Amino acid sequence: MGEAAPLVHTATTVAVMVLLILKAKLNPALALVLSAIYLGIVCGLGPEQTLETVHRGFGDLMAKVGLLIVLGVLLGTLLASFGAFERLMAVLLRRLGRRALPYAFAVLIGTFLQFIFTDVLLVVTAPLARALGGRIGRGGPARMAAALALGLEVGVALSVPGVGALALAGLLGVSLGHILLYGLPLASVTIVLTLLLFDVLVKHGFWNPERDESAAVPGEPARPSEESANTARDAAAAPDASAPQDASAPQDAAAPQDASAPQDAAAARDAAPARPLPLLLSPLLLALAMTATGAVAEVAGWRSPVLGFLGDPVVGLLAGLTCACWIARRQLPRGAVSELFGRGYRKTGQILVLRGVGGSLAAVVGAVGLGNLVEDHVSTSTWAPLALVWLIAALLHMAIGSVVTAAITAASVLVPVVPDLDVEPVLVALAAGAGSLFAIHATSNTFWLLQSLLGQTTRGALKTVTVTVSTASVIALGLIQTMSLVL
Template sequence: MSDIVVFANAAITIVGVVVLILRAKISPAIALVLGAIYLGLVSGLGPEQTIKSITTGFGDLMTEVGLLIAFGVLLGSLMASLGAIEKLVDLLVRTFGPRSLPYTFGATVGTVLQSIFADVLLVITAPLASRLSRQIGPYGAARMCAAMALGIEVGLVFVVPGVGAVALAGVLDLPFGKMFLFGTVTAVFTIVVTLALFTALAKRGLWNPKLDETEELPVAEVADEERSPRELPPLPLLLAPLLLALALIAFGAIAEMAEFSSPWVDFLGDPVIALLIGLIGAVLIARWKLPAEQTAAAFKRGFHESGQILILTGVGGSLAQTVKDVGLGELLKDYFSTSTVVPLLLVWLVAAVLHIAIGSVTLASITAAGVLGPVMPLLGIDPIFVALAAGAGSLFVIHATSNTFWLLQTLLPQTTRGALKSVTLTVSAASIIAMIPIQLMALLF
């Protein structure tokens, strides 16, 4: 089979998945499996090998990320129920002051709080961001809206245990600790630089408070102010399980990069074990401080949220395995030089186009990584940078097809016009800015 036919079949597969999702309104999970079946059959794998590729891809990826996603989401759900976020934001205000709050708030949401499912994290933090926006001077609402959007979206695809970052690491068979270290550096740089740029543009006329902000109190904030205060445990105790888990993951990654190994270091530094330890700690605190029914509700919510994530991630692995088995990676390597710049830009572009069409950050990133990931090691490019480039591209043009866009618009004091600036424009800028540290690190490592 000629190279052109294989490339054409791969392109038809991607376009077909997009059409099934957008036009036929078919679930992304089903669309991805149908795309994998089509690609396998028309590329010569045959029925038996096609099914084997689909099931192997799903199973292998679940082996890599299944427990990690489940433990991470459950840990985040318990932290949300314990009220850790409210106390953490209060500490940020007291420590760094209101003027620096957008930067510290955005960076914290994008890193430390990524174990909390994105929609839940947004619903909890939006009232806080809305209320605090009045304390940080001119353009406070604009800056906090942008900080929220950047923290939620950038952290999702770059920082483990964010579900997008975990899925990318699983698709490309990356060490999760390595993804955590490189992703955290990329996320913090991207959030701070993009927010500084947005702030400068807002002050020069990009943001019009009369047209871009709402005067009425968002529903989420009304609910927050009417809620009776609850007695929360001390912040160090609330954060201890999560921080311990992240510290163990980082320690394991550093030990691996330094080629230091021992049975206990490998065991405790494994992200699954690290998050399990954190989850057990959170359960103990929840049983001490929360009613039994509230703890049970947190677990129920966590299982519900992790289920849909696992299915979508797994079928993304099915498509990636099929792409690998048809030999697309071997063919693509003949069309690139050994430069890292062009291949990573191609990964970014594919993810960006997929996101514009589909509107799902996670789906766009894992599809782009699955299609182009197999070729990159053949060019001498570390897969970690493929994952980061795919994540960056998937952030481009978050628009009206995204549930997160409308949550950010309705839960924060901004109009739809304002959300197009603080969400669509700002996160799109972050998508491009993120490629700066990614390309630099790809050249250095």
């Protein structure tokens, strides 16, 4: 096969990995490890060097993003227990009105609320989105469903601290400051433009409530706290802010079954005096402010040991988590914080394993020489490498159904040659994230969760999830190409 051997073997490895996950129902983490070992051996690395590369890839990625993921999940778990998100959305509805609410809702989820693990964020915000969907005018349920899907998926792939963006930054050696500065506005603009287009489609009959909305959602309705229900009702004149959770929805290894706070903690929270909303959100705001300060200082070239320490993302998350613990001990009953931390640790372990083995496969892909083949056949112009990363990620996601795995695998193909290409590494990371958003469909756990929790038929979910997020993927690529002209 000559010099094309790495490409053929890599394509075979990806195909086998997809079959193992979809047909053999093998756990994705195990499938990734087996694929990495197979690729290393068939490409001539030998058993010893292959295993060494697998270990190194796992360890290198965990060293860069492992602690960030742990602290982020723990912070998000505590914030979800405060019941602040329902109040935040009620305030936005009062201040912004019905027309602007889906935009604010989606941008918040896709940026600042990415500290919360995706499945937890989905379960926390889906009842609110469903309740408000019927109160914001024509096509409201469709607009809120699309807003939630966009916020969740675009945020994971393009916005720090989304787990996909963190993994891409670690894999490609891109500073989190650059990902934050470029990814945050990219995610926001992508979400807004996509929702604008979706609104136009809804106005022209794209959404059919009779066929796209289910008359009833199976499962027991989630009962929000009295305080949050009253707040949402006062703001939106909504008689009920409940939505069901379908226990039969497909679950993957990283989707928690118990994403809400413990019932006793929720009851104590409702019985406790209402805390000011800025206080409940202060841990998140503190972490964001410290991280953003460090990112600006890094890009501006400000050199200061104190500023560098305080602006480090780990320090920012640690400060936010400490603040959240202080609030939780006054908001929740004794022992609730320890229980919430236990839940956070369980979620963290699942996330870390999947991200780490993705790094193992990426390391093997780089070691077998695929990057050299890409370097010989891809132009060093800006367009070709970015389009290639996007296309690979899109194809992988259509097959596997995992946004993060597709992004990591696609980015790994160009890791060895990124320094030699006339492309900013941050653009490569963002292009991989954008491509991994294309064609979310029945292989995605998030697709079925959105379909069931928001009361949509499968036909409706294809519109609000597959079509909408795929459109965002294409829009994001266009924006990234525009950014490349000035970087």
